[in-house]
Amino acid sequence: MRKRGWWLGLILLACAPALAAxxxxxxGRAGLQALKAAGFAVADPAGKQALAMGLVDCLGDPDPLLRDGIAYEALQHWMRAGDFDAAFLRRVRDALFARLDGPDPQGVSRAFAALVLAEVARTDRVAPWMQPAEREAMLARATAYLGTVQDYRGFEPGIGWRHGVAHGADWLLQLSLNPALEAAQLRRILDVVALQAVPASGHAYVFGESDRLVQPVAYIARRGVLVEADWQAWLASLVARLGPMPAAGDAAWLARRHDLTAFLSALYIQADASQNEALRTLKPLVAKALLGG
Structure with missing residues (x-):
């Protein structure tokens, strides 16, 4: 018992600096709330950068007001306003990558790191600053993150959103919109989306994850760089994730069928409503997949 308590003390000590940051x-909390009320205006560029790096630590805070309502919103606001140069964006990106690799006792740190990395990816899409190798490395991190999410919790009273799958989909959406990505890279996005569109575990989505996962797929289709045979093969692989219907009732199979139907229905709606011809060509293919063909 003493040895277990000693190890627990070391773990708590190791986590303490991250939590205290x-x-x-x-x-202070009141000061950050006032900053938000003022539209996150910080006149001093150096002060804004220092605060931004500090708020990266808040992405792991269990308090949704600090994590989601202030840290995420502030970082998003500053990046969308173009307030940071490439050198600082690299610092933010690397700090967020470190959070993906770090401890996550509350299950929020990695999910919100992914959400802010979507904003970092967006800055490169709007005004390119990454080298091709950096962009490829980010794609590798994004696909690895989404492909390995096993925490499917969405919203929970008190702690708010986790939503790791949806946040990973948002990250891939921004990458899919980047014209610098080539067809082979886009196929990797599709492959990892398929993994989570119909998770093998049989988790049934209830927090809008299917709608978010569809977005990078729809925008890849809009680009028109993949041919019909590519889409037929991808949809077939997606349907195959359902597996054969069991003779007896099986909750995991039913959950996978729910997720597959939700995802394909969302994709069909996107294709039906779009004025983009490349996306509209998916409509009959998706309809066939929905009908089990």
């Missing part, structure tokens, strides 16, 4: 040094 939010709010950032020199900031």
């Amino acid at each position: 939010c709010p950032p040094a020199g900031q």
Whole structure:
């Protein structure tokens, strides 16, 4: 018992600095709320950068007000306003990559790192600053993240959103919109989306994950770089994830059927409503998949 308590003490000690880093040094909860009320206006560029790096630590905070309502919203606001240069964006990106690799006792840190990495990817899409090798490395991190999500919790009173699958889909959406990505890279996005569109575990989505997962697929289709045979093969692989219907009732199979139907229905709606001819050509293919063909 003493040895177990000693190890627990070491674990808590190791986690303490990360937990204590939010709010950032020199900031308080009330001050951060006032910053949000002021539209996240920070006149001093150096001060804004220091605060931004501090708020990266808040992405792992169990308090949704600090994590989602302030840290994420502030970082999103500043990046969409173009407030950071490429050198600083690399610092933010690398800090977020470190969070993907770090401990996540509350199950929120990695999911929100992925969500903010979607914003980092967006900055490169809007005004390119990454080298091709950096962009490829980010794609590798994004596909690895989404492909390995096993925490399917969405919204929970008190702690708010986790939503790891949806956040990973948002990250891949921004990459799929980037014209610098080539067809082979887009196929990798489709492959990992298929893994989570119909998770093998039989988790049934209830927090809109299917709608979010469809977005990168729809935008890849809009680009028109994949031919009909590519889409037929991908849809067939997606349907195959359902597996044969068991003779007796099976909750996991029924959950997979629910997820497959939800995903294909969302994709069909996108194709039906779109004015983009490349996306519209998916409509009969998706309809056939929905009908089990």
